[in-house]
């Protein structure tokens with residue numbers, strides 16, 4: 558199996574990168590990366606609350622888009638402040654998944670500071686405890702060069718994909734747009750099914766099938782063998798830039814070291830860290 562030609566990303570931290578998209582949006586031959594954020598006031602909090610109250614089938618994908626559309630006058634080349642809400646949401650949905658997630662986390666740091674309280678449960682002894690985490694320390698995979706590069710790659714399937722009356726052999730995968738996150742499968746609601754999560758990411762990431770621009774459906778992807786799917790997911794995992802939302806910790810009872818996903822849902826994430834409440838568990 559040929560190794561796909563993957564782009565190299567550099568790693569920095571959120572604190573070092575600041576108000577800048579990890580990849581950026583191509584305008585002509587260059588990426589545009591600056592982010593502008595307005596102060597998060599009660600007015601914006603009310604607007605986000607109203608959106609949540611009236612939105613149907615609200616996914617984290619939709620909610621994050623709305624938060625950025627409300628709090629960011631500008632994301633790269635998008636002058637959101639001058640656009641209608643529907644156009645802002647459309648522009649954000651087409652941005653790179655890593656860029657949107659980064660902007661969301663940066664917005665939190667801008668509004669409430671970098672410190673947050675994280676609850677852990679040790680996988681060994683089940684002890685639960687809380688620690689303080691500094692979001693400025695989050696690792697971020699970035700594209701360092703300013704010149705636009707081709708971020709797609711071809712992947713040869715071993716077993717092929719039998720669908721639409723044919724067998725396809727080569728898939729082209731591109732950067733995953735944020736709309737790929739507009740899917741309840743990616744949020745751990747009702748128990749996360751990893752197969753549904755993989756399907757949602759592949760649906761958003763596959764841009765061509767045997768060289769033809771085809772938007773694959775869940776029905777097409779149902780025919781993919783687990784062998785091919787795991788290879789694809791592995792290749793895809795190297796191509797997702799942006800913040801790495803895993804936190805290393807050591808259990809303060811049995812000292813076991815482990816990793817845990819950083820919880821970034823709005824209610825947990827947009828909560829001010831209070832030193833007087835810290836340390837209670």
Ligand SMILES: [Zn+2]
Pocket residue numbers: 679680681682683684808809810811812813
């Ligand atoms: Zn433990």
